[in-house]
Amino acid sequence: MSLSVRExxxxxxxxxxxxxxxxxxxxxxxxxxxxFGLVVLNIRKALDTVEARVEIRAFAFDGTDAGSIAxxxxxxxxxxxxxxVVIITPEEALxxxxxxxxxxxxxxxxxxxxxxxxxxxxxxxxxxxxVKRVANRLRSFEFIxxxxxxxxxxxxxxxxxxxAGATGLxxxxxxxxxxxxxxxxxIRMALLARAKEIAIMRLVGATDGFIxxxxxxxxxxxxxxxxxxxxxxxxxxxxxxxxxxxxETVFFDARLAAIxxxxxxxxxxxxxxxxxxxxxxxx
Amino acid sequence: MIRFTDVSLEYSRGTSAxxxxxxxxxxxxxxxxxxxxxxxxxxxxxxxxxxxxxxxGEVKVAGTSSRSATRSEIAKLRRKMxxxxxxxxxxxxxxxEQNVAFALEVIGTPRSAIPNKVNRVLTQVGLASKTTxxxxxxxxxxxxxxxxARALVNDPFVLIADEPTGNLDDRAxxxxxxxxxxxxASGTAVVMATHNLELVRRSEYRTIELNQGGIVxxxxxxxxxxxxxxLGEPTPTGEAVx
Numbered sequence: 195m196s197l198s199v200r201e202x203x204x205x206x207x208x209x210x211x212x213x214x215x216x217x218x219x220x221x222x223x224x225x226x227x228x229x230f231g232l233v234v235l236n237i238r239k240a241l242d243t244v245e246a247r248v249e250i251r252a253f254a255f256d257g258t259d260a261g262s263i264a265x266x267x268x269x270x271x272x273x274x275x276x277x278x279v280v281i282i283t284p285e286e287a288l289x290x291x292x293x294x295x296x297x298x299x300x301x302x303x304x305x306x307x308x309x310x311x312x313x314x315x316x317x318x319x320x321x322x323x324x325v326k327r328v329a330n331r332l333r334s335f336e337f338i339x340x341x342x343x344x345x346x347x348x349x350x351x352x353x354x355x356x357x358a359g360a361t362g363l364x365x366x367x368x369x370x371x372x373x374x375x376x377x378x379x380x381i382r383m384a385l386l387a388r389a390k391e392i393a394i395m396r397l398v399g400a401t402d403g404f405i406x407x408x409x410x411x412x413x414x415x416x417x418x419x420x421x422x423x424x425x426x427x428x429x430x431x432x433x434x435x436x437x438x439x440x441x442e443t444v445f446f447d448a449r450l451a452a453i454x455x456x457x458x459x460x461x462x463x464x465x466x467x468x469x470x471x472x473x474x475x476x477x
Numbered sequence: 478m479i480r481f482t483d484v485s486l487e488y489s490r491g492t493s494a495x496x497x498x499x500x501x502x503x504x505x506x507x508x509x510x511x512x513x514x515x516x517x518x519x520x521x522x523x524x525x526x527x528x529x530x531x532x533x534g535e536v537k538v539a540g541t542s543s544r545s546a547t548r549s550e551i552a553k554l555r556r557k558m559x560x561x562x563x564x565x566x567x568x569x570x571x572x573x574e575q576n577v578a579f580a581l582e583v584i585g586t587p588r589s590a591i592p593n594k595v596n597r598v599l600t601q602v603g604l605a606s607k608t609t610x611x612x613x614x615x616x617x618x619x620x621x622x623x624x625x626a627r628a629l630v631n632d633p634f635v636l637i638a639d640e641p642t643g644n645l646d647d648r649a650x651x652x653x654x655x656x657x658x659x660x661x662a663s664g665t666a667v668v669m670a671t672h673n674l675e676l677v678r679r680s681e682y683r684t685i686e687l688n689q690g691g692i693v694x695x696x697x698x699x700x701x702x703x704x705x706x707x708l709g710e711p712t713p714t715g716e717a718v719x
Contacts, residue, residue, distance in 0.1 A: 197582050208570070394566055397526075398627070399556030400583035401549055 201408035202415060209387060213416070216380035220373055220420025221427065224458055227369035228428035231454070232443070234362035239444045241355050248320040248351075250313040250329050250343040258309060258337040266335050267311055273328055275319025282310040308339065322349045370461055373420070377465030381413050385473045392474075402474055409470045410463055417462020421455035478504050478634065478666065479525055484534035486520060486690075494520040495531065496690040502668060504634065507661040508697070509677050510670040512687035518670040521687065522639050525668065526558055527551045539634060556584050559628025559636040559665075563643035565620045567612040573623050574599065574608040580627045598626045602656060618649030625656060629665070636660055638669040642676070650676070 206213045254263055267279045282290075287307040313328055325348055329341045385392065395405050425446070432443045446454060481500035487493050495517050502508055510518045523529045524536045527543055536543040541554045567576050577595045586594070599605050602622040612620050621641055628636055638657065642650040654676055661667045671677065677684055686694035 390566065391568060394568065394579070395583050396552075397555060397560050397566070398580040398583055398631070399552045399554075401552045404583060404585075 198404070198407035198411055202411035205384060205388070205408065205412050206415075209384065212380065212383060212387070216377065216416050217419045217423060219376045219380070220416055220458065220462065221423035223369055223373035223376055224420050224424035224454070224461075225427045225431075227366055227373070228424050228446075228454060229431060230362060230365050230369070231450075232428060232432065232446070234358055235446070235450075236444055237358045238355065241351060241358070242317070244351060245320045245355075246317070248315060248325065248343070248348060250315075250325060250332065250341065252311040252313070252329075252332040252335075252338045253308045253340045253342075254310065254337050255339045256308060260309075262335075262337055263309055263311065266332075266337075270311065270313055270328065270332065273331060275316050275324050276328060277314040277316045279314075280312040282312055284309060320348070321352050370457070373417075373458075373461045374465040374468070377413055377416060377462050378469040380416070381409055381466040381469040382473060384412065385409065385470065405474065406467075406470050410466050413462040413466025413469075414459045415462070417458040417460065417465075418455055419458075420462070421458025424458065425451055425454055478502060478539060479668075480535075480537045481521075481524070482535045482537070484524060484531045484536055486524065486529060487532045493690050495524070498534070498692060500685070500692065500695075502635075502666060505661065505664055505666055506697075507658070507667045507680075507682040508669070509680075509682055509684045510668065510687060511672070511674065511677060511684060512693075514672075516687040517690040518687055519639050520690075522637050522668065522670055525635075525637055526555055526560055556631055557634055559625075559631070559633035561621065561624045561628050561636070561638045561641050563640035565612070565617075565624045565644075567620060567623055567627075569612055572609050572611055573604060573615070573626075576612070576623055577627045577630050580630050584631070594630055595626075598630045601629065602626045616649065617645050618652055621645065621649070621653050622656065625653070625660075629660065633665060635666040635668060638667065640670055640672065642671065642673055 263281055267281050270276060271279045284307045287310060291307070311332065313332070315324065315328065322345070325343050326345070329343050332338055332341045392405055429445060432445050435441055436443055479500070479502040481498045484495055484498040484500075485493070486495040498521065510521065512518055520529065524531060524543065525538060527536070527538070527541070527546060530536075530543045538554060539557060541550055546554070568579065571579065574595050577598060578591050581591050581594060582588075596605065596608075599608060602625050604619065604622050604626065607615065607619065612623065615623065621644075625636075625641075636657070641657070642653050645653060650673065657667050657669060658680075683697040684694070685692055685697070692698075
């Protein structure tokens with residue numbers, strides 16, 4: 195293994211220009227991937243903020259006794275995905291209405307407003323199906339007159355989230371494939387540059403696995419270098435956006451950054467493997 | 478040790494490179510392969526180290542059959558064979574000792590065992606004083622000696638030499654040939670393809686002549702040798718016989 199690592203490192207020294215070219219092209223492919231990933235991440239973050247405001251309000255008929263409402267609140271609280279249930283009395287509703295619409299505060303009277311249940315959902319349970327399930331359970335109580343949760347709005351929000359996710363996945367895969375092709379091409383160039391060496395290795399009895407190993411390591415190293423450079427470029431890009439567009443953006447956390455670099459290594463490894471296997475069959 | 482049984486090789490375009498080759502080479506034997514360009518000498522050697530597989534028949538080398546050998550088995554077989562060429566095939570950016578050590582490194586020889594083996598074999602080929610030289614700093618004869626050292630470093634049972642003196646002057650040719658004779662005398666079989674009929678005439682070794690992919694003369698095969706003698710010149714000439 196140590197010889198394979200040494201051969202991989204020596205390959206960088208022997209063809210520095212080709213290696214820099216490879217890393218640069220990989221870095222730019224991953225940079226494009228990273229930028230789009232960042233866009234998706236920020237869209238998702240924005241949607242998460244909006245989604246956090248998803249809540250269900252159930253209004254009780256006038257005259258419903260407090261015990262029934264409290265029992266219902268307790269039952270709803272136990273449903274999966276429910277974060278919290280708050281009982282809003284007519285008086286509390288009046289206070290809120292006055293605070294929200296100060297200029298019309300004189301219009302409202304406590305007796306005019308019904309008792310309500312406000313249900314908040316846990317993250318991951320704010321999709322239309324989950325919201326509808328809780329809303330239907332609320333409707334099933336006889337004393338509930340009306341349930342509101344902005345059905346259309348939640349459906350649209352969810353659709354935007356899915357579109358952003360799917361687009362991110364498709365474009366991410368496309369960029370990953372482009373990066374793999376580029377790495378494959380650069381490894382093929384390296385293979386051609388070292389065709390004589392490989393032929394000698396073959397003559398003296400090196401196995402395919404042994405010949406393949408340094409190239410796989412080289413591909414992985416190039417992928418990691420490309421990933422790190424891409425990460426740096428993406429960070430610079432976010433700083434530029436924040437500075438010039440005064441637009442607050444979220445950057446990858448350590449886990450996502452590590453996944454990105456690991457993805458670079460994997461792409462490098464797979465690109466090399468495809469290229470080396472194809473080339474070795476010809477030698 | 479090496480057996481060809483009715484071996485034929487046809488390339489995909491229909492070109493016939495070898496036709497019905499039957500051949501046995503024993504341990505310690507020194508064999509010349511002669512014949513005009515395109516006669517099939519190099520192809521026959523490639524069949525020996527299984528760089529190509531016959532379209533028909535079987536090549537068996539030290540128990541490994543061309544019919545069933547996997548790539549991994551072929552790689553292991555080559556560790557017991559030494560192969561040299563007219564163009565030396567050295568790594569230009571590595572020194573003499575690194576070129577020789579390379580053959581040991583790629584088959585996983587322990588690092589501690591490499592220097593001794595390399596020194597031994599470089600002494601054997603007369604290059605002990607040039608271990609740190611790069612190939613471009615050596616003469617053609619010396620470069621071929623490095624290639625021979627690399628071929629010998631794994632103690633092969635056979636040395637396959639494809640036109641090893643083709644790029645060398647007379648003096649270097651004599652030196653390399655003497656080295657090959659010494660190697661043969663020490664117990665390693667040598668199969669050498671050559672155009673140099675002077676070397677062939679001056680030695681007593683077995684000679685096989687190929688023409689158009691077939692064996693037309695084999696001094697080690699009495700039946701064939703007699704038949705050829707009846708039809709034409711008794712000594713190999715490198716020209717068509719018959």
